[in-house]
Amino acid sequence: MICRVAESCFWLARYVERVDTLARLLAVNNSFQLDVHMPQAEVWRPIVIVAGQEEDFLERIGAAAIDDGEAVQDYLTWDRSHPSSIHGCLRWARENARTIREVMSVEMWGAINDTWLWLTGRSARRLYQRERDAFYDHLSKQCMLFHGICYSTMLHEEPFVFMKLGRAVERVGQTARILDVKHHSLREEEREEEPADAAQWLATLRSCSGVDTFFQRGDNTLTGPAVAEFLLFDRTFPRAVLHNLDRARGLMARLVESDPPGLRRPSWQRLERLRGSLLQMDGGIVQDVGLHKVLTQVVDDTATLCEAIHADYLDPPVEDLLRDARIPHIVQRQSQSQASRKTA
Amino acid sequence: MARTRSATERALLFEGYEPLEGAFDEFVDAKGVPHPAVAAVVRRFDELGRAEFRRRKKLADTTFLRSGVTFSIYSGDTATERIFPFDLIPRVVSAREWERVRKGLEQRIRALNLFLADVYGDQRILKEGRIPRELVLGSKAYCKPVQGIRPPGGVYIHIAGVDLIRDASGAFVVLEDNVRTPSGVSYVLENRDMMKKLFPSVFRECPVAPVEMYPTKLREAMAAVAPQGGGERQRVLLTPGPYNSAYFEHSFLARRIGCELVQGGDLFVDGDRVYAKTTHGLRPVEVIYRRVDDGFLDPEVFRGDSLVGVPGLVRAYAAGNVALVNAIGNGVADDKGIYPYVPDMIDFYLGEKPILPQVPTYVCAREKDCAYVVDHLDELVVKAVNEAGGYGMLMGPTASRRERADFRERIRKDPRNYIAQPRVEFSGTPTWTRTGMQPRRVDLRPFVITGRHTWVLPGGLTRVALVKGSYVVNSSQGGGSKDTWVVGGAA
DSSP states (O other): OBHHHHHHHHHHHHHHHHHHHHHHHHHHHHHHTTTOOOOHHHHHHHHHHHTTOHHHHHHHTOGGGGGOHHHHHHHHHHOSSSTTSHHHHHHHHHHHHHHTGGGSOHHHHHHHHHHHHHHTSHHHHHHHHHOHHHHHHHHHHHHHHHHHHHHHHSOSSHHHHHHHHHHHHHHHHHHHHHHHHHHHHSOSSOOOOOHHHHHHHHHHHHHTTOHHHHHHSTTOOSOHHHHHHHHHHOSSSTTOHHHHHHHHHHHHHHHHHTSOTTOOOHHHHHHHHHHHHHHTOOHHHHHHHOHHHHHHHHHHHHHHHHHHHIIIIISOOHHHHHHHTTOOOOOOSOOOOOOGGGOO | OOOOHHHHHHSOTTTTOOOOTTSOBSSBOTTSOBOHHHHHHHHHHHHHOHHHHHHHHHHHHHHHHHHTOEEEEEETTEEEEEEOOEEEEEEEEEHHHHHHHHHHHHHHHHHHHHHHHHHTTTOHHHHTTSSOHHHHHTSTTOOGGGTTOOOGGGOSOSEEEEEEEEOTTSOEEEEEEEOSSOOOHHHHHHHHHHHHHHOHHHHHHSOBOOOTTHHHHHHHHHHHTOTTOOOGGGEEEEOSOTTSTTHHHHHHHHHHHTOEEEOGGGEEEETTEEEEEETTEEEEEOEEEEOSOHHHHOTTTSOTTOSSSOTTHHHHHHTTSOEEESOTTTHHHHOTTTGGGHHHHIIIIIOOOOSSOBOOOEETTSHHHHHHHHHTGGGEEEEETTOOTTOSEEEGGGSOHHHHHHHHHHHHHOGGGEEEEEOOOOOEEEEEETTEEEEEEEEEEOEEEESSSEEEOSSOEEEEEOSTTOOOOOGGGTEEEEEEEEESSOO
16 A cells, blocks of 8 residues: 555554543543542643653643643644644544545444544534543543444555554554553652552552453452553553553454565564564563563654654655665665655 | 315425415425426425425435535535535426427537637637737636647537526526536435435436446446546546545546545656656556646646645646646636627637527626626626635625625726626426425536537436525535436437
């Protein structure tokens, strides 16, 4: 398929996944703060940090507002000036979808366009003001509906593979970030586990829709290390890091199958390295190394993996394409730069 | 006069319809009696009643918006997506009338295609003085870089959209040819889908000519001109990108034709061959249905600042390695300044009389015509030859004194750039408005496809001037569309 189209498939799925994650994170945090007595700064600031927007928030909204739940929710839901809000992610999801209608089913477009028209219409605002939970819940469900519709209506060919791959790598990064929220809410000094911690770990699980699944693993008790181990290493939990790396591997294996024989794909090697490093790890090692450090590594390696996927499939330099086609003609000119939809 | 609400709701749709004065009416004759081909259709719609009709109208609008059948309007850096207003009352043409239109269009496109082959070949028609040489070679649309290049199969005009109007006598008259990148066909197909969903019973009882084979015909035409006879994987549709106002149409057609939709950056020329950048390497491309204007196609030859084009494309085209649908340089055939000479072309190349008449035209490049135009601006419609979409126009009879003076000055300064025509009182047809059924003016853009053979889509895009009394049907200026029904079976 055309590289640019693959790129849009990849990003479409990533943006939809981001809407889902943000909606769930904000909803959970909203209810979490009700009965837990923590300084407000520990509740909302970490959400802004893991969204990668701390700097922008402080600069445009101001330091005073970062502990204010309403301000943070407003910023991460409606703000139009950055692509990391729900509004921004959904907008870019729809823009990508609009660009590749030719590979999408009518139903997929209908699902994403309906959600967009809803979000930008009056009834979404009303719901947001009156019933915050229902608002986020609706968004989350729409995202799941979209993935389900993809699965049921589109050809399970390459566009589908790139969408699933986008979702898998997005989940790797998002789960790692959510798990890292708690790190950002800890004060500098070491301290003992408090009752608030259990509530916080529960919130972490809930943000990943993983409460019931966590307890289905019979030997689990609600402690930091157990939650971290579950969200990192579980092989069958849909939002666990390793599970998604397994999926990504299966999907990339399908891509490599269609490659001309003998072609070397750096993205494949990146994935194998990242997955290999997690396979060699366990809860004990995580505790020794420090959870934050492990997670930072996962997030960084995922970013590198995505860059490699871009260079291999989504926006390969013309020179590479020519070399791979074994055309003995060296081209001086760079390929035209792509539109801004690549904002990570 | 006191009628109950429910009586109004049940009221017939066409009750109280008054045709325009001085113009042909598409539905009723001078005595108010429906034309024979139309009568059955009117009856079916009348039976629905107003309330039911309104309900279906609302359904149509929300469906179009939800499915993204929209075009974009830009102001500053914000884009608004609008649906192209759609009127549910179909425009009906009898099969007998259509047959004549079809033959006339085939003849016209054949002549225009021969004209292009001649202009970019031997220039016989110029040598024999049938059309002034400087008019053709001096046209902004004449494209020197493709002089001497013969496109695959000798086809220049694979897709044409010819704008027709009906004059006061009801005869179809050619207003304008579009043989560069005519648009609008997606609305024809979408409108028809919608009408079939909304009014299935009407279709069951009226024999309406189908339009669904358009994508197949286009695909066949593209296959017919593939230089190496490559399959569908070697065919693409080139769009300027998602910010183009017609992007929906590009995407829609790519889906229906079953070819890939690409942007300039997706293509790449090496060794005078065109390739698409795919996830598994370079794939050769043989046929490009391009919706990018000539000037932006290849920054090596045309505008160097074009980001939507493909550097080297013209080289590949000249080498005969790629077919462009439509060919480069076609604008010289639909230039408004060349239009008056189309009957001469039909005579020169085919030895035939034009089947479809056209609007008498004053060419300001001719001194005598220019003098007449300048003196009669209040009776004429003046058009700049290089403008489209209803821009650069003066509606003499309704313009202000100042606007006329302004145009008089412009014509004197650059006569080659203007033509003028008497205002044609083109036909009106019933259209649903807030105040019930009212006559609104319509034109018709049939689509003509040429590959191995020439084929005319039965019907075409009917554009309607929704503003009361207006003559402007362009979507950018308050126009809407209707489904066009060729009714009555093969004559």
